[in-house]
Amino acid sequence: MLIGELAKKTGCDxxxxxxxxxxxxxxxxxxxxxxxxxxxxxQLGELNFILHCRSLGMSLADIRNLAAFKAxxxxxxxxxxxLIDQQIAKVHQQAEALRLLEQQLLALRDKCHDSHxxxxxGILQTLVEAAEGEPCVCHTPFGQDNHGHSxxxxxxxKKNGRTQKGRP
Amino acid sequence: MLIGELAKKTGCDxxxxxxxxxxxxxxxxxxxxxxxxxxxxxQLGELNFILHCRSLGMSLADIRNLAAFKAxxxxxxxxxxxLIDQQIAKVHQQAEALRLLEQQLLALRDKCHDSHxxxxxGILQTLVEAAEGEPCVCHTPFGQDNHGHSxxxxxxxKKNGRTQKGRP
DNA sequence: CTTGACCCTGTAGCGACTACAGGGTGTGCA
DNA sequence: TGCACACCCTGTAGTCGCTACAGGGTCAAG
Ligand SMILES: [Zn+2]
Ligand SMILES: [Zn+2]
Ligand SMILES: [Zn+2]
Ligand SMILES: [Zn+2]
Numbered sequence: 205m206l207i208g209e210l211a212k213k214t215g216c217d218x219x220x221x222x223x224x225x226x227x228x229x230x231x232x233x234x235x236x237x238x239x240x241x242x243x244x245x246x247q248l249g250e251l252n253f254i255l256h257c258r259s260l261g262m263s264l265a266d267i268r269n270l271a272a273f274k275a276x277x278x279x280x281x282x283x284x285x286x287l288i289d290q291q292i293a294k295v296h297q298q299a300e301a302l303r304l305l306e307q308q309l310l311a312l313r314d315k316c317h318d319s320h321x322x323x324x325x326g327i328l329q330t331l332v333e334a335a336e337g338e339p340c341v342c343h344t345p346f347g348q349d350n351h352g353h354s355x356x357x358x359x360x361x362k363k364n365g366r367t368q369k370g371r372p
Numbered sequence: 373m374l375i376g377e378l379a380k381k382t383g384c385d386x387x388x389x390x391x392x393x394x395x396x397x398x399x400x401x402x403x404x405x406x407x408x409x410x411x412x413x414x415q416l417g418e419l420n421f422i423l424h425c426r427s428l429g430m431s432l433a434d435i436r437n438l439a440a441f442k443a444x445x446x447x448x449x450x451x452x453x454x455l456i457d458q459q460i461a462k463v464h465q466q467a468e469a470l471r472l473l474e475q476q477l478l479a480l481r482d483k484c485h486d487s488h489x490x491x492x493x494g495i496l497q498t499l500v501e502a503a504e505g506e507p508c509v510c511h512t513p514f515g516q517d518n519h520g521h522s523x524x525x526x527x528x529x530k531k532n533g534r535t536q537k538g539r540p
Numbered sequence: 541c542t543t544g545a546c547c548c549t550g551t552a553g554c555g556a557c558t559a560c561a562g563g564g565t566g567t568g569c570a
Numbered sequence: 571t572g573c574a575c576a577c578c579c580t581g582t583a584g585t586c587g588c589t590a591c592a593g594g595g596t597c598a599a600g
Pocket of ligand 3: 281282284483484485486487488492493494495
């Protein structure tokens with residue numbers, strides 16, 4: 205089986221297959237005289253394993269570990285459980301963060317209904333005022349009476365949407 | 373105000389501030405004779421605006437657009453609304469995807485309760501069998517009777533956890 | 541006059557791909 | 571046999587939003 209055929213069978217891009225091999229996730233296949241990769245059923249399984257784990261949101265590092273556990277039959281499965289549990293925790297946290305984000309965005313969106321000049325747009329006004337230190341609908345959920353100065357939403361805490369590694 | 377002071381005031385890393393300047397999100401500050409950046413209140417506002425938008429999960433490209441709308445007072449705010457609506461949609465989709473992921477992971481986790489050898493681990497067995505084409509708890513939600521061969525979960529469709537750009 | 545805290549530029553790295561450029565191979569058809 | 575065309579190869583660079591140096595310069599205090 206050549207790489208293109210494997211790609212078709214698995215739905216994985218050819219370049220991604222080569223990438224997985226470079227990253228030592230996929231074992232190096234046999235080569236024809238001209239250097240073409242030839243895959244067998246075992247490697248088809250390997251790739252499907254990787255893709256399955258990826259579809260569960262696992263990192264390539266996690267998948268590498270999982271594959272190592274799979275190879276080491278004696279290994280206690282405690283580590284597997286830990287890995288999955290951590291994955292669940294990670295996914296859960298991210299989902300919660302996004303849920304909050306959606307609420308914040310909806311609150312902001314509610315500041316503008318009709319079409320009008322940008323200068324008068326409630327959304328833009330909210331953003332500009334927030335940058336000047338005023339409270340904002342998005343970061344002051346609803347019941348907080350910090351109606352003036354001195355409020356700090358956590359810009360620093362979550363620098364980018366997906367990884368918050370600063371403070372737990 | 374030197375860059376370190378601005379960093380402290382905003383909670384933004386010094387290197388990130390320089391990065392925003394390189395990316396033309398932050399206007400270039402005045403320089404002292406020795407090349408030190410000196411910031412004023414206006415640029416403090418600019419940075420806070422950026423950080424506020426980032427905390428709402430917006431991309432730097434979106435923020436650049438938003439800043440352009442802010443500068444162009446005549447501009448109709450329709451585009452702002454569109455931008456926010458798209459952001460809401462994106463966040464919503466990602467949140468839903470993560471919710472599903474969590475369910476899938478929990479179903480998989482349920483395949484192992486006690487500690488034992490990896491060879492007998494229900495989690496690992498599930499993953500290996502799925503790679504061979506069997507149905508799996510994680511990708512066959514619960515009521516589907518595809519109990520044998522010929523099932524395809526959508527490995528190809530969502531290549532990585534965060535961006536599914538293939539089919540909407 | 542030295543120490544140490546700050547500042548500068550430029551470059552490389554992260555993760556998980558994706559997209560070429562620039563070439564080689566293999567098959568079918570006239 | 572010649573040629574088109576689909577496929578394969580390697581290697582490098584780009585994506586995004588930072589982060590982390592290396593290797594230097596500046597400035598105020600002691
Ligand atoms: Zn508006
Ligand atoms: Zn806000
Ligand atoms: Zn187990
Ligand atoms: Zn599955």
